[in-house]
Amino acid sequence: MKANRCFRAFNIVVVALLGLAYAAAGSAIEYEGLGGRPANPDPNVPNSASWFLYQLPAGATKEDALRIENGSGAAVELIVYPADQTPSSDGGFALKQRAETMTELGSWVTLYPTPRPVAYAEDRRSIPELCQFAVVQAAQAAPTADVSELKTWCGGVREAAIRLEPDQAVAVPFVIRIPDNADVGEHAGGLVLERKRPADEPSAPSGGVQLTTRVGVRIYETVPGDIVRQLELTRFTIHPNARQKELVATVGVLAAGNVSIDHTTTLSVSDTIFRRSSQTVERATQALRGQELITNISLPLPRFGRFSYQAQVAYTDTDGAGQRLMTPTIVRWFVPWLQIAVVMLVAVAIIALWLWRRGRDRGRLKQWRPYVVRPGEDLVDIASRRGIDWRVLAKANGLKPPYRLKAGQTIKVPIGS
Amino acid sequence: MKRLRNTKVAILIVSLLFSWSFPPQIIFASSQTQLSQTINAGTLGVDIVDASNVTVGSPSVAFSAVTFNFDTVQNSTGTLGASSQKIRLSNGRSAPAVAWNLTVAAASGATALWSDGGSNTFDFNGSSAQGRLTVDASVGTITPTNSYTSTGLSKGSSTSFAQGTTDSITLLSASTSADQPGRWDFTGVGLTQTIPAFQTPAAYTLSLALTAT
Numbered sequence: 001m002k003a004n005r006c007f008r009a010f011n012i013v014v015v016a017l018l019g020l021a022y023a024a025a026g027s028a029i030e031y032e033g034l035g036g037r038p039a040n041p042d043p044n045v046p047n048s049a050s051w052f053l054y055q056l057p058a059g060a061t062k063e064d065a066l067r068i069e070n071g072s073g074a075a076v077e078l079i080v081y082p083a084d085q086t087p088s089s090d091g092g093f094a095l096k097q098r099a100e101t102m103t104e105l106g107s108w109v110t111l112y113p114t115p116r117p118v119a120y121a122e123d124r125r126s127i128p129e130l131c132q133f134a135v136v137q138a139a140q141a142a143p144t145a146d147v148s149e150l151k152t153w154c155g156g157v158r159e160a161a162i163r164l165e166p167d168q169a170v171a172v173p174f175v176i177r178i179p180d181n182a183d184v185g186e187h188a189g190g191l192v193l194e195r196k197r198p199a200d201e202p203s204a205p206s207g208g209v210q211l212t213t214r215v216g217v218r219i220y221e222t223v224p225g226d227i228v229r230q231l232e233l234t235r236f237t238i239h240p241n242a243r244q245k246e247l248v249a250t251v252g253v254l255a256a257g258n259v260s261i262d263h264t265t266t267l268s269v270s271d272t273i274f275r276r277s278s279q280t281v282e283r284a285t286q287a288l289r290g291q292e293l294i295t296n297i298s299l300p301l302p303r304f305g306r307f308s309y310q311a312q313v314a315y316t317d318t319d320g321a322g323q324r325l326m327t328p329t330i331v332r333w334f335v336p337w338l339q340i341a342v343v344m345l346v347a348v349a350i351i352a353l354w355l356w357r358r359g360r361d362r363g364r365l366k367q368w369r370p371y372v373v374r375p376g377e378d379l380v381d382i383a384s385r386r387g388i389d390w391r392v393l394a395k396a397n398g399l400k401p402p403y404r405l406k407a408g409q410t411i412k413v414p415i416g417s
Numbered sequence: 418m419k420r421l422r423n424t425k426v427a428i429l430i431v432s433l434l435f436s437w438s439f440p441p442q443i444i445f446a447s448s449q450t451q452l453s454q455t456i457n458a459g460t461l462g463v464d465i466v467d468a469s470n471v472t473v474g475s476p477s478v479a480f481s482a483v484t485f486n487f488d489t490v491q492n493s494t495g496t497l498g499a500s501s502q503k504i505r506l507s508n509g510r511s512a513p514a515v516a517w518n519l520t521v522a523a524a525s526g527a528t529a530l531w532s533d534g535g536s537n538t539f540d541f542n543g544s545s546a547q548g549r550l551t552v553d554a555s556v557g558t559i560t561p562t563n564s565y566t567s568t569g570l571s572k573g574s575s576t577s578f579a580q581g582t583t584d585s586i587t588l589l590s591a592s593t594s595a596d597q598p599g600r601w602d603f604t605g606v607g608l609t610q611t612i613p614a615f616q617t618p619a620a621y622t623l624s625l626a627l628t629a630t
Binding site: 207295 | 459463472475477478479497502507511513516518520523524527533555573584587592593608620624626627629630
């Protein structure tokens, strides 16, 4: 009986644990925050899960979609719009602002945030195909109301206002149309998600800067043709940062061809006194088409020593061959001048004090008079009668321990004391 | 018989204790069921959070006040990314790691102006005498959250806005060697605005947008 009961308990525990295991198998964890990514990444194209990567010829059209996720735990209102790429101060990737006029890739993208017209809701054709159909039908003598509605919808929008509830995700379809006169090479831009600031927000009565945040999902479109991949070194400097707390190695490269170039910058630091490599730092970054990219690598500021710095930039050229660009070697001494100056100052002060005291003591001796020690007198008696420390007396007379005086011995004592 | 039954009970008790003593993965290692969890790929995001890591509704940066001056250009300073308004960059994207860039620019573009809401304005991207805003990200502090590191991150240089030349300034950039996923707080970015001489006293406002791409 007891054994049966145990079997039953064992079964209950096993079933409970199995249940827990099955429940866990279906759960999912989302990362926090608001963001977007391509809705249809191609597993065969690296980075297509993070960026839109196209190789469409001039005149081509493609439909895709942006997946927007709100993992922030609060409802979010945002504006979605396409924007041109613009270089940031260090040559990095940035996107134009909503208020600016888009003249490049940002103007090639049209959003379709609303569903297709009801009459075409089940139509399997892509947006470009359906809209081509609308154009053809509308050109006929008497287009139907459905066609007119479709033609209007096909115009799409330049920007879309979207509200996302917590943990909600939506896909916003869009179409990218490459102009017939688009030049060969890479064109970059992005789809921007911009948070709407609360409408009832005070307009900063005390002045200052108001901040908004945006997230951009990059779009890279490379028009096929004569692609040139060329990277040039433009600068290499070593300098402490403004607060003198870090050393900054600055490496500049220029993507001189017609595409962006992914490259790896390796900075090697060697201690030339002890003849050893002290540090190697690697940065894999992207220089944008026609832009100089500045990479700042922060290093700890050495306290003392002689160090050499050299950077190597590796990339793949037009022919697919690996290329390496080497910077000149920069050698720097690091000497803690301030600390050394303080130590020197203290040492000079100590020596000066010592010299002054020695001079003072000698001066005092010159003003002293001889005194013959009487029987029974010791150093303490003589010093106390003259109101001075016996140690001063001993030092002035060059007496050593145990400081015994003999009757008749002549020592010097201060005049007038 | 009784000894046999006791032995069976002992084996059962030992089995139960064994099953409780080890993690569930080990319990099911030899069965047909495997524990699994799906961690969906996240996205890149930027936010302004307070010291309690709550999103700040209307983030702003206060600048030091200056007194009207007829002749001299003065400097007013502020800090982007104070401890109560940290810039938080979250990258929850799936492998392979891709680079990202955090930049700051005027929300209205290169034609933006400091404005008191009325007719008084001055530049943020003009000459020093007209009004120029300098952003020094190199003095900022990167604080990785959780167990992430700041490997592969680069702070931007000290740069001034210049119309048509520098409309966007890099605060932080990540190479592919940066943690992915990863999350970092960026604080202490120095802002210095030159105030033109003879500028009408008022409270001036400028909108800036932080963009992560």
